[in-house]
Amino acid sequence: MIEVGSTLVHEDVVTEHFVCNLNKCKGACCLEGDSGAPLEAGELDILRAIYPKVKPYMTAKGIATVEAEGTHVTDFEGDYTTPCVDTNKECAYVTWENGITKCAIEKAWEAGDISWRKPISCHLYPIRITNYPEFDVLHYDRWNICSPACGFGSELKVRVHEFLKEPLIRKYGAEWYQELEERLADA
Known part of the structure; x- marks a missing residue:
């Protein structure tokens, strides 16, 4: 897990690839x-x-x-x-x-x-949030219907958190996202 502000981010969110491919899954x-x-x-x-x-x-x-x-x-x-x-x-x-x-x-x-x-x-899918009183845990929700998105993300070399940058900023703010990127750069 990666600690960012008052959240814990599961490693799959920053290592796995994902880009929605609506032409394949049809939503x-x-x-x-x-x-x-x-x-x-x-x-x-x-x-x-x-x-x-x-x-x-x-x-x-x-x-x-x-x-x-x-x-x-x-x-x-x-x-x-x-x-x-x-x-x-x-x-x-x-x-x-x-x-x-x-x-x-x-x-x-x-x-x-x-x-x-x-x-x-x-907006955040396939990230799901589990809320606890003092922190949130962000995890990558794997679902077979999203297999085309995983393949498309791999092809484009886009990770889950990169694909979901806009909704992550919407939820936690630009400073939070910047901190996530800094943690990844330091790893």
């Missing part, structure tokens, strides 16, 4: 899993507030799900997540372009309708 991470995307407590009010502006970008099934269940739900482990269409299927905020999943929240952000890009867990 399967938004369609599969045990529950919706993890949400931080501070994101719940944001989702409620932006929903009217995100709704025009959503599918009819996604809208029906949010209207029935709310902008977020509590999963089987008691964690906040995005609701899923048809229980543990696609995220309610999924939309489609040319057979590839897109995020309706991010589409609203790209259009300038909202100022919040999407849940940080989505």
